[in-house]
Amino acid sequence: MILLTGATGYIGSHTWVEMLNAGYDVVGLDNLCNSSDLVLDRIRSITKIPPIFVKSDVCDEQSLRRVFQQYPIDSVVHFAALKAVGESVQKPMKYYKNNVGGIINLLNICSEFSCKNFVFSSSATVYHPENPTPYLEDMPLGPANPYGWTKMMCEQVLRDYELLDSKFKVAYLRYFNPVGAHQSGLIGENPMGVPNNLMPFIAQVAVGRRDYLSIYGGDWLTIDGTGVRDYIHVSDLAKGHVAAINYLLRDKKSLTVNLGTGQGTSVLELLKAFEIATGQVIPYRIIDRRPGDIATSYANVDAAKKMLNWYARLTIQDMCEDVWRWQKNNPNGY
Ligand SMILES: NC(=O)c1ccc[n+]([C@@H]2O[C@H](COP(=O)([O-])OP(=O)(O)OC[C@H]3O[C@@H](n4cnc5c(N)ncnc54)[C@H](O)[C@@H]3O)[C@@H](O)[C@H]2O)c1
Numbered sequence: 001m002i003l004l005t006g007a008t009g010y011i012g013s014h015t016w017v018e019m020l021n022a023g024y025d026v027v028g029l030d031n032l033c034n035s036s037d038l039v040l041d042r043i044r045s046i047t048k049i050p051p052i053f054v055k056s057d058v059c060d061e062q063s064l065r066r067v068f069q070q071y072p073i074d075s076v077v078h079f080a081a082l083k084a085v086g087e088s089v090q091k092p093m094k095y096y097k098n099n100v101g102g103i104i105n106l107l108n109i110c111s112e113f114s115c116k117n118f119v120f121s122s123s124a125t126v127y128h129p130e131n132p133t134p135y136l137e138d139m140p141l142g143p144a145n146p147y148g149w150t151k152m153m154c155e156q157v158l159r160d161y162e163l164l165d166s167k168f169k170v171a172y173l174r175y176f177n178p179v180g181a182h183q184s185g186l187i188g189e190n191p192m193g194v195p196n197n198l199m200p201f202i203a204q205v206a207v208g209r210r211d212y213l214s215i216y217g218g219d220w221l222t223i224d225g226t227g228v229r230d231y232i233h234v235s236d237l238a239k240g241h242v243a244a245i246n247y248l249l250r251d252k253k254s255l256t257v258n259l260g261t262g263q264g265t266s267v268l269e270l271l272k273a274f275e276i277a278t279g280q281v282i283p284y285r286i287i288d289r290r291p292g293d294i295a296t297s298y299a300n301v302d303a304a305k306k307m308l309n310w311y312a313r314l315t316i317q318d319m320c321e322d323v324w325r326w327q328k329n330n331p332n333g334y
Pocket of ligand 1: 005006007008009010011012029030031032033034035056057058059078079080081082083098102121122123124175176177178
């Protein structure tokens with residue numbers, strides 16, 4: 001059985017659907033600090049399988065122990081983390097405590113219950129910003145903010161733990177920019193407060209919740225002066241986790257791979273695609289660059305293709321259409 005932590009969150013909920021569709025038994029766990037348990041009904045509607053859910057905190061070792069006592073968990077997919085880069089600069093201790101403290105607890109419990117397979121949600125933010133693009137897995141690391149450091153530290157904690165137990169295997173998955181929503185329009189990204197990410201911001205402008213999109217910088221050395229990122233459909237990303245679990249169970253080896261499309265898209269290109277998907281003009285203003293931002297980030301995805309036999313299939317237009325379906329059907333989220 002697979003334990004998904006952070007299961008009701010954005011990527012967790014889409015992965016839960018894909019894991020159930022692939023026939024895996026799953027128990028989802030979340031403390032609901034950044035998600036809603038209304039997701040559970042939606043997962044049941046999509047998969048026709050009642051999801052098994054435990055409200056719990058990965059920082060609470062005793063409660064994790066009870067979950068492992070109750071269910072025969074042999075694999076963990078660990079999404080639970082705080083992820084707002086800006087907040088991590090304001091409150092770094094909160095981020096280290098939750099993200100690094102959480103994984104240490106989880107590994108202590110994995111050790112107690114001989115759980116040997118672990119999939120970790122890492123991020124493109126672990127790469128040093130001065131690396132040339134596309135990013136390759138063996139390029140130098142050097143996060144630019146506390147959130148990124150928590151991801152890099154978690155990777156290090158896992159690598160040290162691997163040395164203790166030769167049967168313990170980890171898939172280090174470095175995500176690029178997940179966007180989109182499930183094709184059903186039933187689950188999607190539901191940020192609390194002002195969105196930190198571009199796509200939910202655009203979608204909230206389109207639905208009338210915000211007046212215009214602010215674009216941070218129009219003078220980057222890119223195709224049109226706006227920042228370029230590697231946007232990946234969340235359902236493709238979710239399937240990458242199924243491929244990673246299959247790999248760990250079959251090959252019994254650890255791996256580190258980028259999960260992206262390998263293509264860069266600028267803010268203005270994404271905006272245009274969203275306008276096509278919605279048939280609306282989205283007002284925007286170009287404002288100052290954000291400190292710490294970079295011009296371009298996209299992945300080399302050869303390793304994921306080769307080792308996981310996985311690649312992203314959905315296009316930027318699919319991502320925009322699916323976000324719009326989700327946003328239109330759920331203008332205020334869940
Ligand atoms: N969304 C992105 O752009 C992105 C990019 C790279 C990596 N990641 C990583 O992917 C993972 C999932 O991200 P997401 O976008 O789905 O975020 P999310 O906030 O939607 O999901 C994370 C979930 O974890 C839960 N959570 C947080 N701390 C917890 C704790 N201590 N105990 C139990 N539950 C807890 C939250 O309630 C939330 O439901 C995170 O680890 C994030 O760092 C996300």
